[in-house]
Amino acid sequence: MDNIEKSLKRASIRDQWIFGERMNRIGDPFRWVDGDQLPQLQGLNGGLAFLQYLAMSGEIYEAPDVIKTKDHKEVLINIKERLIKAFEYFCPFLDIDEISFQKYIDSTASVKQQDYCAIKTYCKDLSGHNINHLDIGPGLGANVIYSHLGFDSCYYSVEAYPASYRVQQDFFKFISESKGNYLDLVECDTFDLEIQKINEELNNSSKYKIKHVPSWYFNHVKKESIDLVTATWVLNEVMPAGIVWLLYNVNNSLKNGGYVYIRDSYKRKPHRHNVDYDNVLEKLGFNIVTKMNVRNRVDMHGIPRIYQKNSNLVLDFDEFFDDCFGKYAVTSHGGQYVQNLESNEK
Numbered sequence: 001m002d003n004i005e006k007s008l009k010r011a012s013i014r015d016q017w018i019f020g021e022r023m024n025r026i027g028d029p030f031r032w033v034d035g036d037q038l039p040q041l042q043g044l045n046g047g048l049a050f051l052q053y054l055a056m057s058g059e060i061y062e063a064p065d066v067i068k069t070k071d072h073k074e075v076l077i078n079i080k081e082r083l084i085k086a087f088e089y090f091c092p093f094l095d096i097d098e099i100s101f102q103k104y105i106d107s108t109a110s111v112k113q114q115d116y117c118a119i120k121t122y123c124k125d126l127s128g129h130n131i132n133h134l135d136i137g138p139g140l141g142a143n144v145i146y147s148h149l150g151f152d153s154c155y156y157s158v159e160a161y162p163a164s165y166r167v168q169q170d171f172f173k174f175i176s177e178s179k180g181n182y183l184d185l186v187e188c189d190t191f192d193l194e195i196q197k198i199n200e201e202l203n204n205s206s207k208y209k210i211k212h213v214p215s216w217y218f219n220h221v222k223k224e225s226i227d228l229v230t231a232t233w234v235l236n237e238v239m240p241a242g243i244v245w246l247l248y249n250v251n252n253s254l255k256n257g258g259y260v261y262i263r264d265s266y267k268r269k270p271h272r273h274n275v276d277y278d279n280v281l282e283k284l285g286f287n288i289v290t291k292m293n294v295r296n297r298v299d300m301h302g303i304p305r306i307y308q309k310n311s312n313l314v315l316d317f318d319e320f321f322d323d324c325f326g327k328y329a330v331t332s333h334g335g336q337y338v339q340n341l342e343s344n345e346k
């Protein structure tokens with residue numbers, strides 16, 4: 001078992017995910033069904049894992065005029081340059097054109113540029129400097145490029161899936177260029193740091209520009225400390241316990257006035273969960289800022305929506321789970337084995 005899995009196991013015992021209601025009824029918030037279906041993802045690291053995650057984005061659409069910021073071209077060039085540098089860092093012995101990888105660099109750069117442009121255009125109260133940006137399910141982790149560039153952020157990467165966490169560790173080391181401004185909570189666990197010390201580094205130290213947070217530590221991110229949460233192609237892929245865990249922690253960690261940026265197909269995938277998360281955010285007191293008027297995979301890859309928090313509601317995870325699924329719902333077995341959903345009883 002590697003250090004990421006050890007850290008997960010410790011947290012599962014500490015926070016009782018493997019006992020009682022949490023195990024038997026609610027289930028595991030740290031699963032990624034899509035990843036589990038791909039044995040090719042397992043066990044890779046270094047250059048191979050980098051290429052695999054880079055190549056997860058292959059489509060290219062021109063940024064819609066409505067979000068084209070003054071610096072949109074410059075941002076695109078900067079992101080591409082950084083990705084090319086990353087390619088040379090991970091695979092110096094390969095030629096981008098010979099292995100036909102330029103299209104993945106162009107695609108990844110274009111979606112990151114568009115996320116930056118949409119956030120800049122619509123999040124009017126968001127400062128361009130020194131923000132705390134928390135990204136859920138970052139894949140390779142390339143959002144950190146626009147985040148540092150456009151918002152001079154401290155970038156929090158929240159990830160649950162070991163193969164993804166592993167590639168992000170390598171990518172963030174490349175981005176931080178060994179300057180020691182990268183905090184990895186799995187490393188803190190490996191060094192057996194006490195929880196108090198981990199919380200101190202996570203929430204009170206200003207020396208980090210990247211904070212890598214396994215999702216089982218999401219509830220340790222200080223309440224109302226985050227200015228911007230992004231979730232692109234993630235919330236529709238998690239299990240019932242996962243969607244509740246993520247929304248619960250988003251609500252608690254985001255500042256009042258902070259923003260949530262979501263980009264995905266705006267459809268729920270079969271046999272994951274049935275939570276309309278956009279609607280839940282509105283019920284929790286978030287105001288919709290925009291739902292972009294674009295077609296998925298015609299105008300853009302995904303449909304961006306932005307919400308602004310406008311409440312001081314503090315949630316309890318177990319009560320919130322019951323609010324989302326019903327008191328008697330059994331979702332722990334996943335997929336087709338979900339039972340007693342409130343909507344089914346009516």
Ligand SMILES: C[S@@+](CC[C@H](N)C(=O)[O-])C[C@H]1O[C@@H](n2cnc3c(N)ncnc32)[C@H](O)[C@@H]1O
Nearest residue numbers: 029030031032137138139160161164232233242
């Ligand atoms: C389809 S990828 C999207 C990657 C990236 N956000 C993008 O837009 O390219 C889904 C990401 O969510 C992560 N993920 C899956 N299940 C998760 C969970 N339960 N909690 C947190 N992250 C999760 C995956 O490991 C992966 O990094």
